[in-house]
Every structure is written in C-alpha cells, then in structure tokens.
Amino acid sequence: MESKARDNMNAAQLLTINGLYDSSASRAYYAAYLAAWYHLSNIGIQPGHKTQKGCYYWRHDLFPELLxxxxxxxxxxxxxxxELLYSRxxxxDYYIDRVEKEEAANSIQLASDFVLFFLDNKGNPE
Known part of the structure; x- marks a missing residue:
C-alpha cells in the first residue's frame, strides 16, 4: 500500500499539471486513504470489511471517523x-459538477500532509 499511496500522490500532481482536476482530486484522496491503510496495517490493525471475493477493505464513508x-x-x-478529500x-467521480483547479490543488496539499504523516511519520495533517 505504501508504493500505491506514493504513486497516487505523484499521479494527482501530474493530473493537475495537465488540467485534469477531477482525476487529480480522486487520486489525491486515494493517496491519503492508502497511506492511512498502510499505517494501520503496520500497527496491526486490519480492515474489517470483506468483499464477495474475499478481499478486505476499509469502508470509505466510515474511514475518517474510524481514524x-x-x-x-x-x-x-x-x-x-x-472527509473533505473524500467528498471531493x-x-x-460521480457528479456532473467538476472539481476546480483550486480544489484539486488543495486536495493535493491535504493528501500530501496525510502521506507525510502516515508514511514518513512527519508533521501533523492540518
């Protein structure tokens, strides 16, 4: 999950550079989500939800509250x-309204703070 989190962070930045703000916001969220998942895994906490195919995952709608x-x-x-990252x-991914450039840039900053916090043990996501 660590490399996927970092890859999603890099993708979010590249997508913003190319004006693809919806995709950027989506990737920024997944960077934070996967970084938190990795951290939880490292401290011995595993996801509680299971797909029909037997894979485990954290429910996105409950995840911020669990953290x-x-x-x-x-x-x-x-x-x-x-929760803001999740709502963006x-x-x-699902609404007609598009993510604006400023929202994408802010999502990248927020996700970057979470990635630093969960993966690199630096700072506190503010």
Whole structure:
C-alpha cells in the first residue's frame, strides 16, 4: 500500500499539471486513504470489511471517523480534512459538477500532509 499511496500522490500532481482536476482530486484522496491503510496495517490493525471475493477493505464513508474516534490517529480537525478529500473524490467521480483547479490543488496539499504523516511519520495533517 505504501508504493500505491506514493504513486497516487505523484499521479494527482501530474493530473493537475495537465488540467485534469477531477482525476487529480480522486487520486489525491486515494493517496491519503492508502497511506492511512498502510499505517494501520503496520500497527496491526486490519480492515474489517470483506468483499464477495474475499478481499478486505476499509469502508470509505466510515474511514475518517474510524481514524479519529476509534483509533485516535487523527483529531477532529484532521478528520474533517479527510472527509473533505473524500467528498471531493465523490464529486470528481460521480457528479456532473467538476472539481476546480483550486480544489484539486488543495486536495493535493491535504493528501500530501496525510502521506507525510502516515508514511514518513512527519508533521501533523492540518
């Protein structure tokens, strides 16, 4: 998951450079999601949901709350930032409205903060 998180971060940056803001916001979210998943895995916490094919995953709609309330890895402010990344991913992937350049840039910054926090143990995602 670590390399996938970093790859998604790089993809988000490249997509923004090329004006593909919806895809950029989606990749930024997945960078943060996969970085957090990797961190949870490293501290012995595995996903609780299983697909029909037997793969495990974290439910996206519950994930920010789990990080804050259940596992105490982030505070309420950081949980809101993670929820913002998630809502932009939903907007990017499912709605007619498009993600704006500023939203994509902000998503990259937020995701980068989470990646640094979860993968590199640096800073606190603000």
């Amino acid at each position: 804050c309330d259940e596992y105490k890895l982030v505070g309420p402010f950081q949980m809101e930032k993670f 991913r939903i907007k990017a």
